[in-house]
Amino acid sequence: MKLHIKNMVCDRCKMVVKAELESIGLNPVDIELGEVTLLDKTIGDEQLEKVRSALAGVGFELLEDRAKVITEKIKTLIIDLVHHTVEPLKVNLSSYLSDKLGTDYSQLSSLFSNTAKITIEHYYIRQKIERVKELLAYNELTLSEIAFQLNYSSVAHLSAQFKKETGLTPSQFKSSSERNTIDKI
Known part of the structure; x- marks a missing residue:
């Protein structure tokens, strides 16, 4: 069972x-x-x-509930991808999730949005930003290395997304160190 x-x-x-x-x-x-x-x-x-x-x-x-189970599976796949995988994703997120769950992405997206009240893409971005926060707090990698590790196209893209999500630049964050737990995102 x-x-x-x-x-x-x-x-x-x-x-x-x-x-x-x-x-x-x-x-x-x-x-x-x-x-x-x-x-x-x-x-x-x-x-x-x-x-x-x-x-x-x-x-x-x-x-x-089936919808909650699938939503949680999507969240788990994203968390594993962002927080526990070193290799960057070789395909786009929609293909990755569709392949892993054997379901059309449009169905997954609709179900996830209705259940979680957030889009898959925004949830993915939030997880990536939390991972950036974690890596910044460790102070072991440069922002360029973090951008590469998390598959951002550039440091500027990472910085813009970080600022949009947190209201702070990455360097401002390093000064304040404010993080959420993964299950609260």
């Missing part, structure tokens, strides 16, 4: 979800960001309520 879980954004999230599920007697056999495969083929309503409660207690949400 597969469970779809909202707000799983890192390896630590996977560990917490695994521990919570094991504590209520379930056996996760595979845990990915946003998705858990259980050894059990089905679970009863009482057990499902325990899952909801256990996950809610540690900041996660069990997703049961």
